[in-house]
Structures are given as C-alpha cells and as structure tokens.
Amino acid sequence: MAPRKTVGILGGGQLGRMLTHPAALLNIPLLILDKGEYTPAKQTLLAPSTLAHPDGPFTSEPHIRELAAACDVLTVEIEHVNADVLEAVEKEGLCEVQPSPATIRLIQDKYLQKKYLADRGIPVAPFAVVEQSTEANVKAVAGELGLPVMLKARTLAYDGRGNSPLKSTDSAAIAKSLEFLGDRPLYAEGWVPFVKEVAVMVVRNKAGEVRSYDAVETIHRDSILRVCLAPLRSGTAPGAEVDTGVNDKARQLAEKAVATLDGAGIFGVEMFLLEDGSLLLNEIAPRPHNSGHHTIEACHVSQFENHLRAILSLPLGDTSLRVPSAAMVNVLGVSGSMDPIDDIATNALSVPGASVHLYGKVESRAARKMGHITVTGGSDADVRAKVRTLLGHQPDLDAKFIDEVAPAPVKGHSHRQPLVGIIMGSDSDLPVMLPATKILDKFGVPYELTITSAHRTPDRMVTYARSAASRGLRAVIAGAGGAAHLPGMVASETSVPVIGVPVKASVLDGVDSLYSILQMPRGIPVATVGINNSTNAALLAIRILGTSVPLFQKDTEAYAKALEEEVIGKAGNLEELGWDKYVSDVLKK
Amino acid sequence: MAPRKTVGILGGGQLGRMLTHPAALLNIPLLILDKGEYTPAKQTLLAPSTLAHPDGPFTSEPHIRELAAACDVLTVEIEHVNADVLEAVEKEGLCEVQPSPATIRLIQDKYLQKKYLADRGIPVAPFAVVEQSTEANVKAVAGELGLPVMLKARTLAYDGRGNSPLKSTDSAAIAKSLEFLGDRPLYAEGWVPFVKEVAVMVVRNKAGEVRSYDAVETIHRDSILRVCLAPLRSGTAPGAEVDTGVNDKARQLAEKAVATLDGAGIFGVEMFLLEDGSLLLNEIAPRPHNSGHHTIEACHVSQFENHLRAILSLPLGDTSLRVPSAAMVNVLGVSGSMDPIDDIATNALSVPGASVHLYGKVESRAARKMGHITVTGGSDADVRAKVRTLLGHQPDLDAKFIDEVAPAPVKGHSHRQPLVGIIMGSDSDLPVMLPATKILDKFGVPYELTITSAHRTPDRMVTYARSAASRGLRAVIAGAGGAAHLPGMVASETSVPVIGVPVKASVLDGVDSLYSILQMPRGIPVATVGINNSTNAALLAIRILGTSVPLFQKDTEAYAKALEEEVIGKAGNLEELGWDKYVSDVLKK
Incomplete structure (x- = not known):
C-alpha cells in the first residue's frame, strides 16, 4: 500500500463523512473541499499533519486547484461539480481524477446519460429531448411518448426536485410544470408502470473490473428515498412473480451499464422493476449512494471503502452480505428543530439490530437528510418488523405508508x-397439516401456507419451487398422500431443504405415501418425517432455522425441556393417584 | 438524547480512536486528552466547534482539570490514570467520571483486584501478596502456592510486562525475576494449567444492569494477544470436553464479576478455562479491550458504542453476534519500519470477509499494536482458514504457531x-456411510466422522449429542440398522437437525431400520432419507447449510444442473447408439 496517495474529495456532506471512516481505517490521507470548517465530513478526519482541509465551494476553480495541488487523486461525493475544471486539472497533470471527468459530465446531463445508455443496449424508458421549454415542444413529446409523461430537468436535479409529472396537455398544466422546473434544459420520459424500484451499487476499478452488491428494493416518498431493503427478493406471495432471479438480473444489468463508463469508483444504479419481471435502468450516480448505506454494516466491504479502494487501485473488496437480511431507514429533518432527530435516534437505540448514523449536521430542515438507521437481522421478517418500529417513530409518516412498507x-x-412454506396437494390434507401451523405459531416462525399439486397444478408447483430460495424460504414442508410426488418434485426444483409429510390416505395406512416420499433417487433428498406427523415437520423446520437464527435453537432446547417436564409431571401424577385411578380420572377424560 | 453531554477521554490511543467513531454516529461531542495534536484518537474526531482537544499527558492534574471543565462525563481508555485526581474532580462536582474512580483504583492494583473478587465468591487462581520484594518473601509464597509460581507486578503491568514465571526457588532465579519486575510492589499466583484463555466483554450502566457479549477464545504469544476467536466453542474433538455450555458459563461469571463493581462502562474480563470445564477469572480491564475489537463488525452494537451508551445513560445496545463466526488478528509492529504494516494491510485487502483497522500511528516499534484485522464469515471453518492466510503474512510468526491456531x-x-457430524453405531456401517463423505468432500463442507452407539456407548452418545450445538455443528447425520435408535436418541439430546440413514441390516431389507428412525413420537423430529442413501443425507445436510451459507445453496443448484446434464447426455448417447448397443457398450461396462 505504501506510499499511500492523498485523496481529495469535492464535497463535505454525509457521503464525504462516510468516506472518512474507511480512509482512517486504511491510513489514507484525505482532504475535503467544502465551505466551512465544521462540515459533516471535516468533523471526522483531521487533515494530514502538514495540511488543512480547504475552505471554499466545491465548484470554485481556485479551490479545486488548491486541493489538486495537495492531492494525488481527486474524487467527488456529489456529481454537480465543475467537470471542466476537473478535466483541466487532469490534463495539466496536476492530479488524477476518479471517476473520469467525462463520466461525471455525461451523468450530469440526464438526457445525454439516457441516450448514452440506450445506444449501448441498456434498456431504459422511452424518452425524448425537449429542445426548448415551450408549450408546443412539450405537446410534441407528450404526443410521441403518450400521457402521462414525466417532464424532467436534464441537469442539477436530485431528490425529485427536477421531476414534474404531466397528466394532461392543457396549457395550464404545461405552464405549471414548466414553472416548477424553472429555467433548466428539459427532456421527457414515458410513464413506467413499475412494481418496485430497485438499486444496485457497482464498484469499478481502473482496469474495468466491476463488482456489484446485492440488489435492494428502494422505497421513496415524495421522490425522496425513505427505506431500502436488502437483498431484493422475488415476489412475496406464492406464485406472484414468475421471475426467480430478479436480484441476479438487476446486478447483471447494473454491471453491464457501469462497465460502459470510464474511470474508477463506486456507482449507484437505479432501476425500475416491471410486472413482467423485466428491468429498466433509470439513472446512475457516479459516487456513493443512499441506497448503499446499509453496506457499512451488512456487507463485508462497504460502498465507501470500495470507492477508496477503486480510485487508489487497491484490490476491490468483498461485496457480499455478511447478514441474511438488512434494511436502511433515512432520518429526515421534520422542521428547523433538532429535537425530532434526537428523538428518532434515541428511540432507535432501543431497537435490537439497529445502528444509528447521524451526520453531524448542525441545522435541521424539513426533508433534509440528517442521518440514517441500518437494521441487520437473521431474517426479512425480523428486519421488517424492526423497520415498522422505526418508521412508527418518524413524525412525518402516516400509518398507510408504514402498512405498505412493513x-x-x-x-x-x-x-x-x-421463512417456511407449507404446501399440500389438496385441501383434504389440511387437517393433517394444521398441527404444523400451530407449532410454527407457537415458535413465532413466519410462514406461508398454500395448496399446490404435483399432478393437478404442475406449473404452479414448479413456479413455487423455483422461486422458493429467491423469496427467502429456508424450508418447505410438503404434505402428500398416496402416490405422494409433491415433496420429491418440489425438492428437484429447489435448493431449499424439503420436508415431506406422508399423509395417510384411504388405503395402505400411509405406507404408500411414506415410500413415495422417502425412497428418492440419489441426488435429490427429501427429509421425511413420520406418517401424518406434521408436528415433527414443523419442529424439524425450526431446527433448520436454528442453524441461522440462534433464537430458534434456544427455543428448541426450551421446548425439549418442557416435554421432559410434562412427562415427569405425568409420572408424578401416576405415582400419586395409582394406576387404576389414573386410567379412570386422567386418561379417560 | 438532547441535550447531548460532552465526553472527555483520558488517553488518545487506538481505543480512544475507536470510541470516536460511534461518538460521531450519535453526534456525541468528544474531547481527547493526550500529548500531541495528531494522536490516533484526535485524528478521527474534530473537537466541538468552540473547543479544542487538550494537549498534555493524560496523568497530568492541570490537564485533567482542564478537560473536566469542558466536559460533562470523563472516561478512560487506559486504566493507568491518576485515580486521585479523578476522584477529586468528581467530588468537587466539576465532572462525572465513569467508571467510578474507586473501580479504576481497585483494578490498577492487581492484588487488591483479585482479593476483592475472591471475597465476593468469584473463582480465581490461588494468590498471595509479596509484602516486600525479598528472596525470603518470594520463597515463602512459593512454598505456600507451590512451584511453578507466577510473580506479578501489582501495578502498571500490561501485555505481559509485569509477569515473571518462577520455576525454581534458587537465589539466581529469584534475583532474575525480581530484577525483571523492577521496583514495583509484587504478588504471586499459583500456576494455572489452563486449556484455553477466554475473554468476555461486559457493559454495565449506572443502574447496575449488565449485558455480556459472547465469550471469545484469546490466543497470546509472548503474553501479547494475537488472535481472538468468536464465539467460544466447546471442545473441537468429539467428546473431548464434557461441558456443553462453556460460552454461557463464561458470560455468567463475567457478568457476576462486573456486577460487583461500581460505575458504568464496558469491562473486559479475562479468564482461564481448565480441563474440567471450570473457569477462573484472571483480570478485569475497566475500558474497551483488545479482545472485543471484533464486536465492531461482528456484533449489532460494538463494545465502543456500548461504552458511550453506558456512561451517558443511553439504552444499552444489542450485544449479540450478527454473524455466525468472527475472528480478530492483531497487527503488531515488526521493527521501526512501517513497510511490514503496509504489507500486512494490503495483503488483507484481498482476503474475503476481512476488515482492516489501522490505528494511524506515525511510528512503528516491534510488538507495538499498529492495527488489527477482523474476519467475519458463515462458519468457523471459513473464518479459521482466513485467519491462517492472514497469519501467514505476519513476518514474526512461525509455522508452528500458525498450525496450532489454524x-x-x-x-x-x-x-x-x-459443520456436519457423521456418526454410526458400528464400524460395519462405514461402507454405507462413506458416500456421504464423498459428497461433503466434493462440496468442501467441513465435517467430522466417528462411531458412537446408542446401545453400547450411551454416555458417549449423550455427550456427543449435547455438545453438538455448542461445538458449532449445524447437522448430524446418523446411520443405524435394525433397531436403529441412534438418530432418534441423538435428536432427543440436541437442538441440531438430525438426519437419519436407515442402514439395511441382514434381515427385513432395512424396513426395520426405516421405521425405527422415521416413526418418532411427536416432539422429536428426525429427517429420514432412503435406505442406505447416505448420499442424500449429505445433500440434505448441504441444503441445510445453504440456509446460512449462500455458497452452499448456489452449489446445490449447480449440482442439480449437473445431474440434469448428465441425464440429458445419457439420453443423447442412447439415441445415437440405439438401445441394443447402449446396453452392451455402456450399461454392461
């Protein structure tokens, strides 16, 4: 690593602040250019001993040149920088700039960015430029793209401040939109009926190697990110989404897009997921991104450390999740008062698995990003329940929004x-399978229950089985009787452990079901339990969950202890009553 | 949380540095007292805007008073502070001090500390004070405690610098020890034949509530901590250690000890684990401790954040592990050169799951703590393999040490x-069970294999089953024939999923084994696979592991794909050759 290069960052907000921590961990000297001596980023890393953080706007040429003179590599925590000066600084050999000024300039203009991506085969929403902001031009693009249409500022737009949806082309509506968008060049996008918004962080080094993080679901409100859920799961209702690998697909698309760009660093790629499982790329940020904040706790190497590694040509870090599930909840200012922020943070300290990140901002404003809270946990259900608690402490959120998210x-x-799916071939199996639900309820295990038949709904069964892993299931309990094919067929279409419950049918006492489930060929295992014993199937599922969620292991031990005490109690009772009385008073009741 | 109190820390080394990060996250104003403007801790958190970090020795009264005047709570990152001044500062109402000066003073004197703990029923090694450092007095305590005896400085001892083992009481040996220990008050401890060294971090708030972290195994070399393994497991060889809950026992002991102390904060409790599974408390540190550094990545709330929460009366944080396994490897200076440190850090960047922490120290010295590396992973085996890689890059470690640790x-x-245990009732079952080992080898699953019989070695079986969870097993594959009790009996003594393989005995075609394993009573499940099908037992174990280690899930998918391709290949071959030739050329070979 020696000699370590000095890094200069344009911008000293929360993203810069979160870059200072890995810089300190790796002894990387860092200088921050921003106005003020006490910006969020300047608070958390002293300038190297002989230097000082420059104090000035990150768009000012003399200040950028001052920073460049003291550094080996410049980078940005915001894309609204002066790309011309960065290009000049690099051309003059003053300082390296990552990602490349050309990439930053391209991304600054959302229309050019979209055109660039579309030209390289990346799927994007239909779009068209608005050459001048006149009513006639807006009408023309609305005619081309259809209504509703999204009018967007090409430049300087973030957190929804550059977007105006247009539902009609009457003059008043157009005038209102144009006034909202102000004096900026515009373009328009066709309406995208997405089912989810998705984001993927991608790190790229100078050699062009790219590594993506798991995709996340992003949930916005008033165009501002509020919640981020990792990893992205396929649809939550059985059979709701045919696609089984939306996480992988999103990562591949994001990697492909970032591979086309020049320069090194971390990139945030935002996408739309459509009902048919296809993805459209929305936009790319050439810097750490709010949808990657959970990577600090949830992944082996955070987006921030990977950004530094990439721009310094250090080995790219492991992007994989170190936890089964994670979420991020933004902490937004409610007013000019810091009190709501303090309250949200203090409440979060009592939520197990939550990590509070405040940004050291001295002033609060409504909708200003003041911090975030990350939750990590052993399961989506656990994390989501905690997200619900956290959202309940945010004064600007209503119950409807919270109920939709969590x-x-x-x-x-x-x-x-x-975490567990219970399936059976027919509703006639339900009485045999219900004891499994009682056990799972008793242990607080999140599960789903449905009917799917190997013989009567083969497509539904295959869809169910193929999506089991990507939906987050860790065990499937399948009950079937007679020629009991369901457990084995499901096992052959999933990598999730399948537990088979032989249901006693009208003949053969269940032995037919038992052999059909148990005697699987080598290669495809089914964990078989006793005939009609869905209780044990549920207990086995809980033991499997206990290998990743320690609580379930402890609860299994407690359950065994309770069984032991129950039997010992009965023995005591038997000894006290005598066996004749026991049979008449206890057993016969 | 408002109004947030200002915290002053005595000492600005790496422990202080690691306290600055959670302070920043929670917007807690912090001042560091230490000599110099660029100490590790001062680098990573600017003093609040109107203040400055005081520059002076953390033992100097005027500097402590200056710090106290600017702060609401003082705390320490080192126990070798001036407890009298801290007590005065608190008595005068200048500033609160946590943990209490009385506790710090008690802990500073290792003899008084030990006496205090022993008086409160905490098990410690036999010990005796050496009233004056004379040969006669040393001989007297050696006579009392037996040889070998450990002579220890009562004060100012750390990283082994205050310990001298004495194997004989001849004058030369005693003189050498006394010279090494210098002019400090001494005491002596009886020799402790420990099998492991163990540590537990405990956080205590002002109300006396204590919360412990999982216990860890600590591995020292030349009395300096080198490696820390979390969580502490019971013995690794089957039946090697009868005790099944050493982690819980260590936590209970540490909590009990810390509960007796005054004041709030994090405490590091070091213990010895003896061969019989009992524990002796060695010593307590009243501050963050090297054996808790892994908590930054591995636990929901780190020891550093919990220290701040405790001293500020904020809710204590979740101490539980967020990963299945973790380790910490110290990065020690090798010489005056920084190059070896840079090399160790750079090499670690390529180790998946590793997080590098350098301390920003400007000068290196042999054995100086310059940083540490944390590894988190899905299993002990995975983490240990990475520890092996990391240790291999440390120039002062030899192969013997590395082979012992990893x-x-x-x-x-x-x-x-x-992660998987394979057991069978008799060596005659081995041919049936060996295919399981082939599958586990193919998938790279760490497993153990042994013989234990329900009927012939019932005690051994119970010990094996009861320790399975605390040894880290996530599945047990048990093969048995005839009256096949092994799987069910093991299942009734563990919370780990048990997979039963019915072994075909000499009569009844294995149906007797099958029913004996499968038809378990409600309450105790066994995952039964087909007769003699240990291949499927192993594949089921891998599916279970896949619920916590994503790699095994991906490998299971790849395996199913390979099976599919194999069958399709055979079909193609059959079509090409025709069935007559296929039977003679392919099947008969």
Whole structure:
C-alpha cells in the first residue's frame, strides 16, 4: 500500500463523512473541499499533519486547484461539480481524477446519460429531448411518448426536485410544470408502470473490473428515498412473480451499464422493476449512494471503502452480505428543530439490530437528510418488523405508508416475509397439516401456507419451487398422500431443504405415501418425517432455522425441556393417584 | 438524547480512536486528552466547534482539570490514570467520571483486584501478596502456592510486562525475576494449567444492569494477544470436553464479576478455562479491550458504542453476534519500519470477509499494536482458514504457531471446525456411510466422522449429542440398522437437525431400520432419507447449510444442473447408439 496517495474529495456532506471512516481505517490521507470548517465530513478526519482541509465551494476553480495541488487523486461525493475544471486539472497533470471527468459530465446531463445508455443496449424508458421549454415542444413529446409523461430537468436535479409529472396537455398544466422546473434544459420520459424500484451499487476499478452488491428494493416518498431493503427478493406471495432471479438480473444489468463508463469508483444504479419481471435502468450516480448505506454494516466491504479502494487501485473488496437480511431507514429533518432527530435516534437505540448514523449536521430542515438507521437481522421478517418500529417513530409518516412498507402479520394468513412454506396437494390434507401451523405459531416462525399439486397444478408447483430460495424460504414442508410426488418434485426444483409429510390416505395406512416420499433417487433428498406427523415437520423446520437464527435453537432446547417436564409431571401424577385411578380420572377424560 | 453531554477521554490511543467513531454516529461531542495534536484518537474526531482537544499527558492534574471543565462525563481508555485526581474532580462536582474512580483504583492494583473478587465468591487462581520484594518473601509464597509460581507486578503491568514465571526457588532465579519486575510492589499466583484463555466483554450502566457479549477464545504469544476467536466453542474433538455450555458459563461469571463493581462502562474480563470445564477469572480491564475489537463488525452494537451508551445513560445496545463466526488478528509492529504494516494491510485487502483497522500511528516499534484485522464469515471453518492466510503474512510468526491456531485440514480425518457430524453405531456401517463423505468432500463442507452407539456407548452418545450445538455443528447425520435408535436418541439430546440413514441390516431389507428412525413420537423430529442413501443425507445436510451459507445453496443448484446434464447426455448417447448397443457398450461396462 505504501506510499499511500492523498485523496481529495469535492464535497463535505454525509457521503464525504462516510468516506472518512474507511480512509482512517486504511491510513489514507484525505482532504475535503467544502465551505466551512465544521462540515459533516471535516468533523471526522483531521487533515494530514502538514495540511488543512480547504475552505471554499466545491465548484470554485481556485479551490479545486488548491486541493489538486495537495492531492494525488481527486474524487467527488456529489456529481454537480465543475467537470471542466476537473478535466483541466487532469490534463495539466496536476492530479488524477476518479471517476473520469467525462463520466461525471455525461451523468450530469440526464438526457445525454439516457441516450448514452440506450445506444449501448441498456434498456431504459422511452424518452425524448425537449429542445426548448415551450408549450408546443412539450405537446410534441407528450404526443410521441403518450400521457402521462414525466417532464424532467436534464441537469442539477436530485431528490425529485427536477421531476414534474404531466397528466394532461392543457396549457395550464404545461405552464405549471414548466414553472416548477424553472429555467433548466428539459427532456421527457414515458410513464413506467413499475412494481418496485430497485438499486444496485457497482464498484469499478481502473482496469474495468466491476463488482456489484446485492440488489435492494428502494422505497421513496415524495421522490425522496425513505427505506431500502436488502437483498431484493422475488415476489412475496406464492406464485406472484414468475421471475426467480430478479436480484441476479438487476446486478447483471447494473454491471453491464457501469462497465460502459470510464474511470474508477463506486456507482449507484437505479432501476425500475416491471410486472413482467423485466428491468429498466433509470439513472446512475457516479459516487456513493443512499441506497448503499446499509453496506457499512451488512456487507463485508462497504460502498465507501470500495470507492477508496477503486480510485487508489487497491484490490476491490468483498461485496457480499455478511447478514441474511438488512434494511436502511433515512432520518429526515421534520422542521428547523433538532429535537425530532434526537428523538428518532434515541428511540432507535432501543431497537435490537439497529445502528444509528447521524451526520453531524448542525441545522435541521424539513426533508433534509440528517442521518440514517441500518437494521441487520437473521431474517426479512425480523428486519421488517424492526423497520415498522422505526418508521412508527418518524413524525412525518402516516400509518398507510408504514402498512405498505412493513405490514403487521395477520393470523391465519400467510406472512409476507415467510421463512417456511407449507404446501399440500389438496385441501383434504389440511387437517393433517394444521398441527404444523400451530407449532410454527407457537415458535413465532413466519410462514406461508398454500395448496399446490404435483399432478393437478404442475406449473404452479414448479413456479413455487423455483422461486422458493429467491423469496427467502429456508424450508418447505410438503404434505402428500398416496402416490405422494409433491415433496420429491418440489425438492428437484429447489435448493431449499424439503420436508415431506406422508399423509395417510384411504388405503395402505400411509405406507404408500411414506415410500413415495422417502425412497428418492440419489441426488435429490427429501427429509421425511413420520406418517401424518406434521408436528415433527414443523419442529424439524425450526431446527433448520436454528442453524441461522440462534433464537430458534434456544427455543428448541426450551421446548425439549418442557416435554421432559410434562412427562415427569405425568409420572408424578401416576405415582400419586395409582394406576387404576389414573386410567379412570386422567386418561379417560 | 438532547441535550447531548460532552465526553472527555483520558488517553488518545487506538481505543480512544475507536470510541470516536460511534461518538460521531450519535453526534456525541468528544474531547481527547493526550500529548500531541495528531494522536490516533484526535485524528478521527474534530473537537466541538468552540473547543479544542487538550494537549498534555493524560496523568497530568492541570490537564485533567482542564478537560473536566469542558466536559460533562470523563472516561478512560487506559486504566493507568491518576485515580486521585479523578476522584477529586468528581467530588468537587466539576465532572462525572465513569467508571467510578474507586473501580479504576481497585483494578490498577492487581492484588487488591483479585482479593476483592475472591471475597465476593468469584473463582480465581490461588494468590498471595509479596509484602516486600525479598528472596525470603518470594520463597515463602512459593512454598505456600507451590512451584511453578507466577510473580506479578501489582501495578502498571500490561501485555505481559509485569509477569515473571518462577520455576525454581534458587537465589539466581529469584534475583532474575525480581530484577525483571523492577521496583514495583509484587504478588504471586499459583500456576494455572489452563486449556484455553477466554475473554468476555461486559457493559454495565449506572443502574447496575449488565449485558455480556459472547465469550471469545484469546490466543497470546509472548503474553501479547494475537488472535481472538468468536464465539467460544466447546471442545473441537468429539467428546473431548464434557461441558456443553462453556460460552454461557463464561458470560455468567463475567457478568457476576462486573456486577460487583461500581460505575458504568464496558469491562473486559479475562479468564482461564481448565480441563474440567471450570473457569477462573484472571483480570478485569475497566475500558474497551483488545479482545472485543471484533464486536465492531461482528456484533449489532460494538463494545465502543456500548461504552458511550453506558456512561451517558443511553439504552444499552444489542450485544449479540450478527454473524455466525468472527475472528480478530492483531497487527503488531515488526521493527521501526512501517513497510511490514503496509504489507500486512494490503495483503488483507484481498482476503474475503476481512476488515482492516489501522490505528494511524506515525511510528512503528516491534510488538507495538499498529492495527488489527477482523474476519467475519458463515462458519468457523471459513473464518479459521482466513485467519491462517492472514497469519501467514505476519513476518514474526512461525509455522508452528500458525498450525496450532489454524491447522490445515487433513483429508480422511475429522475437520477441527466441523459443520456436519457423521456418526454410526458400528464400524460395519462405514461402507454405507462413506458416500456421504464423498459428497461433503466434493462440496468442501467441513465435517467430522466417528462411531458412537446408542446401545453400547450411551454416555458417549449423550455427550456427543449435547455438545453438538455448542461445538458449532449445524447437522448430524446418523446411520443405524435394525433397531436403529441412534438418530432418534441423538435428536432427543440436541437442538441440531438430525438426519437419519436407515442402514439395511441382514434381515427385513432395512424396513426395520426405516421405521425405527422415521416413526418418532411427536416432539422429536428426525429427517429420514432412503435406505442406505447416505448420499442424500449429505445433500440434505448441504441444503441445510445453504440456509446460512449462500455458497452452499448456489452449489446445490449447480449440482442439480449437473445431474440434469448428465441425464440429458445419457439420453443423447442412447439415441445415437440405439438401445441394443447402449446396453452392451455402456450399461454392461
């Protein structure tokens, strides 16, 4: 690593602040250019001993040149910088700039960015430039793209401040939109009926190597990111989404897009997921991104450390999740008062698995990003329940929004983030399978229950089985009777452990079901339990969950202890009553 | 949280540095007292805008008073501070001090500390004070405690600098020890034949509530901590250690000890684990401790954040591990050169799961703590293999030490950190069970294999089953024939999923084994696979592992794909050759 290069960052906000921590960990000297001596980023890393953080706007040429003179590599924490000066600084050999000024300039203009990506085969929404901001031109693009249409500022737009949806082309509506968007060059995008918004962080080094993080679901409100859920799962209701690998698909698309860009660093890639499982790229940020904040706790190497590694040509870090599930909740200013921020943070300290990140901003403003809270946990259900708690402490959020993001489970209905799936070939198996639900309820295991038959709904069964892993299931309990094919067929279409419950049919006492489930060929295992014993199937599923969630292991031990005490209690009772009385008073009741 | 109190820390080394990060995250104003403007801790958190970090020795009264005047709470990152001044500062109402000066003073004198703990029923090694450092007095305590005896400085001892083992009481040996220990008050401890050194971090708030972290195994070399393994496991060889809950026992002991002390903060509790599974408390540090550094990545709330929460009366944080396994490797200076440090750090950047922490120290010295590397992973085996890689890059470590800490696995022998246990009632079952080993080898799963019989070695079986979870096993494959009780009996003594393989005995075609394993009573599940099908037992174990280690899930998918391609290949071959030729050329070979 020696000699370590000095890094200069344009911008001293929270993203710069979060870059200072890995810089300190790796002894990387860092200088921050921003106005003020106490910006979020300047608070958390002293300038190297002989230097000082420059104090000035990150768009000012003399200040950028001052920074460049003291550094080996310049980078940005915001894309609204002066790309011309950065290009000059690099051309003059003053300082390296990563990512390349050309990439930053391209990304600054959302229309050029979209055109560039479309030209390289990246799927994007239909779009068209608005040459001048006149009513006639807007009408023309609306005619081309159809209504509703999204009018967007090409430059200097973030957190929704450059977007105006247009539902009609009457003059008043157009005038209102144009006034909102102000004096900026515009373009338009066709309406995208997405089912989810998705983001992927991608790190790229100078050699062009790219590594992506797991995709996340991003949830916005008033165009500002509020919640981020990692990893992205396929649809939550059984069979709701045919696509089984949306996470992988999103990563591949994001990697492909970033590979086309010049320069090194981390990139945030935002996408739309459509109902048919296809993805459209929305936009790219050439810097750390709010949708990657969870990577600090949840991944082996955070987006921030990987950005530094990339621009310094150090080995790219492991992007994989170190936890089964994670979420990020933004902490937004509610007003000019810091009190709500302090309250949100203090409440979060009592939520197990939550990590509070405040940004050291001295002033609060409504909708200003003041911090975020990351939650990590053993399961989506656990993390989502904690997200619900955290959102409940945010004064600007209503119950409807919270219920959409993190609904409370409803007894007798499938959980939205199940760990166990219970399936059976016919509703006639339900009485045999219900004891499994009682056990899972008793242990607080999130599960779903449905009917799918190997013989009567083969497509539904295959879809169910193929999506089991990407939906987050860790065990499938399948009950079947007679020529009981369901458990084995499901096992052959999934990598999730399948537990087979032989259901006693009208003949052969269940032995037919048992052999059909148990005697699988080498290669495809089914964990078989006793005939009609769905209780043990559920207990086995809980033991499997216990290998990743220690609580379930402890609960299994407690359950065994309770069984032991129950039997010992009965023995005591038997000894006390005598066996004749025991039979008449206890057994016969 | 508002109004947030200002915290002053005595000492500006790496522990202070690691306290600055959570302080920044929670917007806690912090001042560091230490000599110099660029100490490790001062580098990573600017003083609040109107203040400056005081520059002076952390033992100097005027500087402590200056710090106290600017702060609401003082705390320490080193116990060798001036407890009298701290007590005065608190008595005068200048500033609160946490943990209490009385606790710091008690801990500063190792003899008084030990006496205090022993008086409160905490088990410690036999010890005796050496009233004056004379040969006669040393001989007297050696006579009392037996040889060898450990002579220890009562004060100012750390990293082994205050310990001198004495194996004989001849005058030369005593003189040498006394010279080494210098002009400090001494005491002596009886020799402790420990099998492991163990540490537990405990956080205590002002109300006396204590929370412990999982216990860790600490590995020292030349009395300096080198490696820390979390969580502490019971013995690694089957049946080697009867005790099944050494982690819980260590936590309970540490909590009990810390509960007796005054004041709030994090405490590091070091213990010895003896061969019989009992624990002796060695010493307590009233501050963050090297054996808790892994908590930054591995636990929901780090020891550093919990220290701040405790001293500020904020809610204590979740101490649980967020990963299945973690380790910490110290980075020590080798010489005056920084190059070896840079090399160790750079090499670590290529190790997946590793997080590098350098301390920003400007000068290196042999054995100086310059940083540490944390590894988190899905299993002990994975983490240990990476520890092996990391240790291999440390120039002062020899192969023998590395092989002791992280031995390479040996084919055909049990892995030292197994995830799967294969057991059978008799060596005659081995041919049936060997295919399981082939599958586990193919997938790179760490496993152990041994013989234990329900009927012939019932005690051994119970010990094996009861320790399975605390040894880190995530599945047990048990093969048995005839009255096949082994799988079910093991399942009734563990919370780990048990997979039963019915072994076909000499009569009844294995149906007797099958029913004996499968038809378990409600409450105790066994995952049964087909008769003699240990291949499927191993594949099921791998599916279970895949619920916590994503790699195994991906490998299971690849395996199914390969099976599919194999069958399709055979079909193509059959079509090409025709069935008559296929039977004679392919099947008969």
